[in-house]
Amino acid sequence: MKKNSKNRASRTSLSLAFVAAACGGGGGGDGSSTPAAAASSSSASSSAAASSAASLSQPCNAVTASATPGSVTITQVAAGLVNPWGLAFLPDGRMLVTERPGRMRIVAANGSLSSPITGVPAVYASGQGGLLDVVLDPNYASNSIIYFAYAESGTGGSGTAVARAVLDPTMLALSAVTVIYRQTPKVSGDGQYGARLVFSTDGKLFVAMGERQKFTPAQDPLQSLGKVVRINTDGSIPPDNPFVGRSGYLPEIWSLGHRNPQGMTRHPATGQMWTAEHGAMGGDEINTPEAGKNYGWPVISYGLNYDGTKIGEGTSKSGMEQPLCYWDPSIAPGNLVFYTGGKVPAWSGNLFVAALKDMSLMRLTVSGTQITGQERFSIGKRVRDVRVGPDGWLYLLTDETAGQILKITH
Numbered sequence: 001m002k003k004n005s006k007n008r009a010s011r012t013s014l015s016l017a018f019v020a021a022a023c024g025g026g027g028g029g030d031g032s033s034t035p036a037a038a039a040s041s042s043s044a045s046s047s048a049a050a051s052s053a054a055s056l057s058q059p060c061n062a063v064t065a066s067a068t069p070g071s072v073t074i075t076q077v078a079a080g081l082v083n084p085w086g087l088a089f090l091p092d093g094r095m096l097v098t099e100r101p102g103r104m105r106i107v108a109a110n111g112s113l114s115s116p117i118t119g120v121p122a123v124y125a126s127g128q129g130g131l132l133d134v135v136l137d138p139n140y141a142s143n144s145i146i147y148f149a150y151a152e153s154g155t156g157g158s159g160t161a162v163a164r165a166v167l168d169p170t171m172l173a174l175s176a177v178t179v180i181y182r183q184t185p186k187v188s189g190d191g192q193y194g195a196r197l198v199f200s201t202d203g204k205l206f207v208a209m210g211e212r213q214k215f216t217p218a219q220d221p222l223q224s225l226g227k228v229v230r231i232n233t234d235g236s237i238p239p240d241n242p243f244v245g246r247s248g249y250l251p252e253i254w255s256l257g258h259r260n261p262q263g264m265t266r267h268p269a270t271g272q273m274w275t276a277e278h279g280a281m282g283g284d285e286i287n288t289p290e291a292g293k294n295y296g297w298p299v300i301s302y303g304l305n306y307d308g309t310k311i312g313e314g315t316s317k318s319g320m321e322q323p324l325c326y327w328d329p330s331i332a333p334g335n336l337v338f339y340t341g342g343k344v345p346a347w348s349g350n351l352f353v354a355a356l357k358d359m360s361l362m363r364l365t366v367s368g369t370q371i372t373g374q375e376r377f378s379i380g381k382r383v384r385d386v387r388v389g390p391d392g393w394l395y396l397l398t399d400e401t402a403g404q405i406l407k408i409t410h
């Protein structure tokens with residue numbers, strides 16, 4: 001399968017009309033359980049407000065990227081995956097892929113799928129829940145350890161959990177499966193688990209988790225809903241975490257006030273984590289979560305509730321961080337990654353963002369922690385994950401029941 005996707009440079013510049021029209025109607029979120037939009041978008045007014053105050057954020061697509069815009073080629077690498085969620089490249093070039101219903105498989109470079117890997121724990125496969133992200137240990141080549149996130153049932157409902165396991169040399173079985181982290185508390189419903197896993201340069205595991213559609217727990221420092229947490233690989237808490245020793249705070253918390261972060265990646269030069277999170281109706285965000293800081297949900301947001309009512313107190317508040325940029329209407333961001341592949345020099349250091357609802361791949365140009373432009377590539381399928389492959393090209397997972405791995409070349 002091949003098709004071309006033209007950029008929208010000729011249509012855009014700074015037009016607010018483009019902001020409102022390009023990405024369809026309101027409604028963000030992830031998956032079929034997302035409520036439908038009940039009122040018209042607020043993009044024009046919130047965008048205008050943002051541009052009038054330098055301290056506020058701006059729409060991610062306020063500027064159209066100009067560096068080597070143009071078409072990309074989309075090639076199918078593999079098919080037959082059911083709602084694939086997370087992709088990790090193995091040292092030999094094969095891919096370890098999760099499917100949300102609870103399976104994990106090895107995908108060969110030629111696209112052939114292994115049988116499901118045995119030993120994966122029971123997952124709560126409902127709504128947005130199931131088997132989610134997977135990542136290799138930094139020393140995987142010598143220890144064969146992997147980590148994965150999933151929705152787990154338990155007292156009170158369900159919640160995000162993180163397990164580690166050894167991938168057998170046959171690549172067909174997990175052993176020594178150990179749950180190293182559980183989001184607390186478990187709650188009802190099947191939405192907004194997050195969850196992405198990324199190692200820091202010093203070997204700590206960052207876990208980005210959603211607020212389970214419960215709103216205020218994202219601000220509660222005694223719950224891990226709506227938080228980015230930082231843990232050791234055995235699940236213990238690093239003593240230099242920002243809230244260690246502070247009464248009334250879970251010691252694993254790195255940052256607070258997140259809604260549903262389903263994208264997280266490490267900046268290749270600075271080592272800082274960058275996240276993408278779903279807003280409600282509008283208000284999807286890119287953030288760079290810093291130790292101990294509060295990212296505002298549900299007190300501040302650039303989106304509206306699905307019934308069109310205002311969320312919290314507005315778009316800014318003292319003591320709460322602004323996103324680097326936001327999307328309104330929502331694109332429903334999946335994962336994101338910095339381009340380090342070297343095949344397209346003009347993409348070097350650009351941030352690529354998977355978009356579910358918008359069925360696209362966004363290329364954001366970046367200067368420091370400023371988003372300076374956006375180019376949109378239409379994929380035509382819900383895009384869950386984006387990674388840089390060992391061959392230097394981009395690889396996507398499509399969030400479909402007939403899900404694919406796609407390769408993006410330029």
Ligand SMILES: [Ca+2]
Nearest residue numbers: 285295296297
């Ligand atoms: Ca925020």
